[in-house]
Amino acid sequence: MRTISNCVEDILISQPFLEEALSRNIINFSALAVELTKPISLMLKKEVKPGAIMMALRRYHPPVALSNSVKMQRMLKDLGDITLRSNLTDFTVKNSNTLIHNHTKVLEKIGDESQLFYTFTRGIHESNMIISSSLKDDMATHLKQENVLAVQDSLSAITINLPQNNSKVAGLYYHFFKRLAWEGVVLYEVISTTNEFTILVEDEYVDKAFTAIKRLKQ
Template identity: 65%
Template sequence: MRTIASCVEEILVAQPFLEEALSRSIINYSALAEELQRPISVMLHKPVKSGAIMMALRRYNPPKDLGNSLRLKRVLKNLGDITVRSNLSDFTFQNSPTLIDSHTKILEQVGNKSNIFYAFTRGIQESTIIISSSEKSKISTSFSDEKQIGLQENLSAISISLPAENSKITGLYYQIFKRLAWEGIALYEVVSTTNEFTILVEDYLVDKAFSVIKKLKS
């Protein structure tokens, strides 16, 4: 059976920015209760008083690690090198029985070029190749028999070296995504390995995104 408390929790979990602001006591409970009065009344199919909602808000316990974990703060301060690569192109192809053969062809051509940015991600239905734009003609040739779904140029990559314990820290990626979202920075692509995290943004956003990520360490 739904209660006011469960409705409040459902709304806050769906809006992490709001949840964090509540956990940091920077939201006016009365004003928020008034704002939530109508949606919660709809969820419960009956009128709800704002006072009851405010009581539920005050009793709500956000996740313990949300925004104030000492381990999380330590990891953010210990983020490693931040590397920026520009002039990139993002190709998306539909998966096929021959796609790996096409991938092999391009690897043979760019595998020994240390100055080339190259990333390959295979999904269930499609695969993406991110590569230095200087090599895009090689992609067109090597994948000429594949069905191309998309192409985006004028992209930049920001790669961040992560501490070895990053996989044990709750909320690390949330903090990165949250800061970028607060600044209105849309991510075109995300690529990660065990100890490295790369975001792809349009060129005009790269300086702003770099500044946001650098501030994570302070």
């Protein structure tokens, strides 16, 4: 049987910003309890009083990963270099039996040009190729026989070097996404390797995204 505490937990988990504000004691418990009275009454199919909800809110303990734990703060402080690459183009292509062959032609074109930016991500139904815009025409030529779903110009990539053992810390990526969401940054693409995390944004969001990520180290 569901309880008021169960309902409070479900609502807070579905709204992480609200959950964090609650954990930092920067939200009015009484006002929030009144706000949650109607949805929780509907969830339980009976009338619930704000006082009971407020008690459940005060007893709620968020996951450790969402709090300012010493381990998380150390991990954020140890973030490595932040690299910005601009003038990028993203190709979204439907997967096919010939895509890998045409992809090989792209790699041959890039060769040893270390100054170029290039990534390839293969999903279940489609793949993404992100490349320096100077090679946009070459990429289009090699993909002319493929089903190109979308092409987006005027993109920039921000790459963060992550500390060793970052995969052992729960909630690290949450802090990136939370900060970017608070700043109103719309993510076009997210790419990650074991020790690197890259976001792709349209040029209009570059300054806000770079500043938001830099502040995480502080």
